[in-house]
Every structure is written in C-alpha cells, then in structure tokens.
Amino acid sequence: MSIETAENQGGIVETAQEYALWVWDIASDWLLSPAAWTQFALLVLAFGLAVYVTRKATPVIVRLVTPPEEQTHIVARLRRYALIYLPLMLPLLAYAFTGAGEGVTRSLFGSGAVIAFGKRVFLFLAVRAFVRDIVKDSFLKMLGRYVLLPAMALHTLGLLNPAIDFLSNTIIQLGNISFSVMSLVRGVIAGALLFWLGRWSNDQSTTYIQKQEELRPATRQLAVKASEIFIFGLAFLLLLNIMGINLSALAVLGGAIGVGLGFGLQKIASNFISGVILLLEGQATVGDYVELDGGESGTIVKMTARAIFLETFDGRWIVVPNEDFITTRVVNYSDQGSSNRYEVEFSVSYDTDINKVPDIIEAAVAKHEGVLDTPYPPDCELRGFGDSGVDFAVEFWVNGFDDGENKYTSDVMFIVWNALKDAGIEIPYPHRVVEIKGGLPIAST
Incomplete structure (x- = not known):
C-alpha cells in the first residue's frame, strides 16, 4: 500500500468519525432535552391525527370523486386519475400537521430540530408511497427507486448537501478532459x-x-x-x-459529419434523401404490392429512413434500399386501390361455331364476384388460328392483384372450362399426321 493511499484512507476514516460524533451529540441532546421529548410527542400526535383523518376522509373522497362507469369524457378520466394519489394522503397530512406544530414548539422552546427531522421523515414516506404505489412506468419506477429514494434518504438524515459537495469536489481526469462526479450523475x-x-x-x-x-x-x-x-x-x-x-462546438461536429457524408456515407445519405422523396411524392406506401426492376416483388410492410421492407407471399421479408425505388423502374400493382387487368388464354376446336364463344365466356366470367364491370367488363377476343384449334383470350379487371389470397386467374380458368363443357364445345389437344414413305417394313420371321 502506498503512502498516498494510506493517507486517503486515513482521511476517510477521520471524516466518518467526525460524522459519528456529530450524530451522537445530536442524539444525546434529543434524549436529554425536555423540548425534544415535547417535539417527539407532537410528532406522534400529528401522525395519529393524520391516520384518523385519512380513515374518515378516504371513503368520502372516493365516493365524491369516482365518476359513473358509463362516463368516459375527459373530466371523468381526470377524476379517475386523481384517485390514484390517495396513498399520499397519510404522509402529506402528517407533514402538514407537523408543520403546524413546529411553529408552536419554536415559540415555546426556541428549538425545532426534532420536529424538523420528523417533517423530513414524513416527506420521505410520501416520496416512497409515490414511487411504490403511483408510478407505473417501469423506467420511472427504477429511477425513483435507485435515485430519488436514496436522495430523499440523505435529505432526511441531513446528509444531502455534504454528499453533493463531496461529489462536486471529486474530479475525474481523462487526458485533457476533467469533470466532476456530480456533473456526470446530473448528466x-x-x-x-x-x-x-x-x-x-x-x-x-x-x-x-x-x-x-x-x-x-x-x-x-x-x-x-x-x-x-x-x-x-x-x-x-x-x-x-x-x-x-x-453548443457552438456542434458547428465543428456538423462539419465533420458533412465530410463523412461526402466520403464514406454517400449511400446512407442517398437512401435517406430517397426515403424523404418517396414519402413526399407518395408513389409507394405501406400496403402497396410492388415489383422492382430486379425482380423483387412483395407487399410494402414497413418504410424506414434507410430502406423499404417487402413481404412476399411465402413469408419472407426483402429489404430494399430507398435509392432503388428512385433510380430503377418500379411497378405498383396496388397504387392505393387501383384495378388491374388479367387475361386467360384458351383454344376451341375448329368444328366450333366461334361466333358463339365470346358471348358464352363473357357471361360466365362476369358472374365471378371479384370481376369488375368498370373500367371494362370481361372481353373475349379471338387471338389466332393455331395448329390444333382456334385461340381465344378473355380479359377481365379485378380490384387487387392475382396472388396470395386472390386466385383470380385460376378461378377464371375453371369458369372457362366449365362454360365450354356445358355448351358442348370441345377443347382441342394436339393432333399430328405421320406419313411413312416407301411402305411399312416387313417383319422378319
């Protein structure tokens, strides 16, 4: 152990001894003084009176302040909120009654140290009830338990100011920077x-x-x-x-940040500014189904300052930088509720009277609950004459996109199949004619 360490420990011991002697002197004076016993009696009387008033007044206050259950307006909510402070009534009444008796004792005995200590005790009890019974937030409760209550305990014992002076005079040195422990605690x-x-x-x-x-x-x-x-x-x-x-030091910090953005944080700055542009323009928002130029597609579930999160129908999340929504082509299938057009291709036999096909298919597809009449009703078009049959396609509009929960194309294909079968129209399959020149080979026996 070094000499400096021993001297520091010796100073701490001497300080502790001084405080112990100070406490002993105060206790001796209180125990031997008639004025102190009178003040003790007043403290007991004040506390007993506070208990009596609290028991009598609490039911009355609850009955008067509690609003009917059906009331939900702001005044009713404030009245219900006021009831949570009832645990403070007892210590605060004791504090008030003690304060009233303090003036009497000081006028009679010229001293009120004991009763002043009692007031601080009642105030500590009020703070303890506030932290224990009223504060509900976990963070504030922790702060009250480990900061406010210890500070009030020191105040009750009369040691708060010496503790503040000690922390203020204790300096921490980090290189060229020095600060007191009190400033650190305060910060x-x-x-x-x-x-x-x-x-x-x-x-x-x-x-x-x-x-x-x-x-x-x-x-x-x-x-x-x-x-x-x-x-x-x-x-x-x-x-x-x-x-x-x-705060003028922030100018230097701002300049350093600007240099960092210019060199190493270009992408971050670009994504941040792109995110602001997207929010201002509103070309894509949460809930839209989009497809990017790179093939990524999904529903926008979250937009942040750096990226946009897409959720695919198989449950995966794709993180797309905001810059990609500005610099590349984006297809928005939702556009906040706009309709989309789809089509289903099919073929019929060459033996079919193709003039009847459009009316049959359009009427059948229009019965689907998801198919819209606006902007256009279902439209069956002749597309061409194929190798095996006549090619048609039916176009239809729906409010949404064809994936996930919606199976519009699959439903319409079932409708087309059933409608053609009911009308007796044949759906062709490929036919091939094979010509063998020179006759068939003779099998050897």
Whole structure:
C-alpha cells in the first residue's frame, strides 16, 4: 500500500468519525432535552391525527370523486386519475400537521430540530408511497427507486448537501478532459429523463398523426419521422445545455459529419434523401404490392429512413434500399386501390361455331364476384388460328392483384372450362399426321 493511499484512507476514516460524533451529540441532546421529548410527542400526535383523518376522509373522497362507469369524457378520466394519489394522503397530512406544530414548539422552546427531522421523515414516506404505489412506468419506477429514494434518504438524515459537495469536489481526469462526479450523475439523470420524455412524446404524436385518416399514408409517415427527429434532436440539445457543453462546438461536429457524408456515407445519405422523396411524392406506401426492376416483388410492410421492407407471399421479408425505388423502374400493382387487368388464354376446336364463344365466356366470367364491370367488363377476343384449334383470350379487371389470397386467374380458368363443357364445345389437344414413305417394313420371321 502506498503512502498516498494510506493517507486517503486515513482521511476517510477521520471524516466518518467526525460524522459519528456529530450524530451522537445530536442524539444525546434529543434524549436529554425536555423540548425534544415535547417535539417527539407532537410528532406522534400529528401522525395519529393524520391516520384518523385519512380513515374518515378516504371513503368520502372516493365516493365524491369516482365518476359513473358509463362516463368516459375527459373530466371523468381526470377524476379517475386523481384517485390514484390517495396513498399520499397519510404522509402529506402528517407533514402538514407537523408543520403546524413546529411553529408552536419554536415559540415555546426556541428549538425545532426534532420536529424538523420528523417533517423530513414524513416527506420521505410520501416520496416512497409515490414511487411504490403511483408510478407505473417501469423506467420511472427504477429511477425513483435507485435515485430519488436514496436522495430523499440523505435529505432526511441531513446528509444531502455534504454528499453533493463531496461529489462536486471529486474530479475525474481523462487526458485533457476533467469533470466532476456530480456533473456526470446530473448528466445521466437528465439524459435518462429527457429521452424517456422524448420517447413518450414521440409515441403520443405518432398515435395522433396515425389517426388523421384524411392525410395520405405517405404524408402521415413523413410527419411521424419529422416529429421523431424534432423531438429527439431537441432532447439532445437540452442535454448538452444541461451538461454545460458549448453548443457552438456542434458547428465543428456538423462539419465533420458533412465530410463523412461526402466520403464514406454517400449511400446512407442517398437512401435517406430517397426515403424523404418517396414519402413526399407518395408513389409507394405501406400496403402497396410492388415489383422492382430486379425482380423483387412483395407487399410494402414497413418504410424506414434507410430502406423499404417487402413481404412476399411465402413469408419472407426483402429489404430494399430507398435509392432503388428512385433510380430503377418500379411497378405498383396496388397504387392505393387501383384495378388491374388479367387475361386467360384458351383454344376451341375448329368444328366450333366461334361466333358463339365470346358471348358464352363473357357471361360466365362476369358472374365471378371479384370481376369488375368498370373500367371494362370481361372481353373475349379471338387471338389466332393455331395448329390444333382456334385461340381465344378473355380479359377481365379485378380490384387487387392475382396472388396470395386472390386466385383470380385460376378461378377464371375453371369458369372457362366449365362454360365450354356445358355448351358442348370441345377443347382441342394436339393432333399430328405421320406419313411413312416407301411402305411399312416387313417383319422378319
């Protein structure tokens, strides 16, 4: 053990001994002083009176504040919310009654140290009830349990200011940078609170924006991203200000980021700007079924600042950079509910009266519940004269695309088959005529 370490440990021991003697002197004075016993009696009386008032007043308050179950307006919700603070009634009443008695004891005895300590105890109990019974968020409960309650315990014992001075005077040196432990603790607590508040605010704003159904989905998505960037950017700037960091230093940081974007982050910047353009133009949005020039196809399930996520009908997700939606050809089969045209090809025998075929097929296909009359009803067209039969195709419009849950083409093929069979029309199969020159070979015996 070095001499410096031994000296530090000796200083800590001496400080602990001084605090122990200080506590012993206070305890001795309280135990031997009539004024202290009077203040103890007032504390007990104040607590007993608080218990009595709480028991009598709680049922009355619950009955008056609780709204009928069928009420859901904002006033009813506020009344229900106020009831969760009932656990604070007992310690706060004890604190108030003790405060009223403190003036009496100071006027009679010129001292109120004991009763002041009791007030701090009741305040600690109120904070403990708040953290234990009222706070429901897991993060805030953890922060209250490990930060607020220890701080209140130190305040109750009168050690909060010495602890703050000790942490402020303890300096951490990292190279040319030095800071106190207190500034680090303050930054951690403030950062945690700010970013929790930012997350809560972002959730609330996102919920509100998504409810605005009069806006296009792409516009809502852009508003959500803009609010998220604004909220967390503001939280970051506030944290820097709280920690005492000069905001002018951000100019240097911004220049460094600009250089990084110019060299190593070109693709990231390109994808981010492409994502903003997509959200502004609305040419593709969540729920659309798209097919890219590279062959990737699927339903858009998520749009982020970097990429768009497509879900195929076999359950796979394809991550497509936003830049691909700007620089390549994209086929949008959905286009927010537009109709699509499909066709089914078939053939009939040359013995068929082909003039009857269009009416038969068009009437049969039009009965399918998914086939539309607009923009055009089913249309059967003669396509050509094939080797084995006469070639036709029936075109039809549907609201959607032919994949996944929708089997329009398969359904129409069944309809065409059944309609031709019912009409007695033959669907041909290939015929081949084989000519053998020179006669058949004679089999040897």
